[in-house]
Amino acid sequence: MVTSPASAGDVGPVTKLPMPRYVSLKASESNVRRGPSLTHRIDWVFKRRDMPLRVTAEHGHWRRVEDRDGMGGWVHYSLLSGVRTVLVEQNMLQLHARPDPKAPVTAALELGVVARLGDCDLEWCELRTGGFRGWAPKARIWGVAPDEIRD
Numbered sequence: 001m002v003t004s005p006a007s008a009g010d011v012g013p014v015t016k017l018p019m020p021r022y023v024s025l026k027a028s029e030s031n032v033r034r035g036p037s038l039t040h041r042i043d044w045v046f047k048r049r050d051m052p053l054r055v056t057a058e059h060g061h062w063r064r065v066e067d068r069d070g071m072g073g074w075v076h077y078s079l080l081s082g083v084r085t086v087l088v089e090q091n092m093l094q095l096h097a098r099p100d101p102k103a104p105v106t107a108a109l110e111l112g113v114v115a116r117l118g119d120c121d122l123e124w125c126e127l128r129t130g131g132f133r134g135w136a137p138k139a140r141i142w143g144v145a146p147d148e149i150r151d
Contacts, residue, residue, distance in 0.1 A: 012055070012058040019058075021054070021055050022052055022055070022144065023063075024052055024080070024085040025049060025053060026049070026081040034073060036060060036064070040074065052114070052142065052143030053075075053080070059074075061076055061077050062074045062077065063075055063076075068142040086141040086142060088115065089140055091111035092111075093140050095127060095135060099126075103135070106133065115141075116129065120149055120151075124138060127141070
């Protein structure tokens, strides 16, 4: 039985973790399959380690994931990590020393950069990448829910 995508507030039938939820790609290359087994055809290969993905369904050792463009398929759970990352969705996104647009800028990130996710309030998230750290508006990154708070 393949589990259908979950609605907000659901938990996965296998892990009992919230669904949908965000994870990252542990491997530098991961096959994305049409269904939850090795017998299903490989539709494509994710080739970006630490890329954030959204888990939308579970079946045994398989997770249905999608990327920021909604593209996805089934990936073996061993290729995924609970380490949270995000994708920068604005070119030259400014990181600030504090979650305040008037705070000093600590770095500027290019469109498509993958960063580690730290604390988040309703509007801002702390990011770390390439030795830089700072706060960015949540609306300018992908890989965190709009109402998600992390501390």
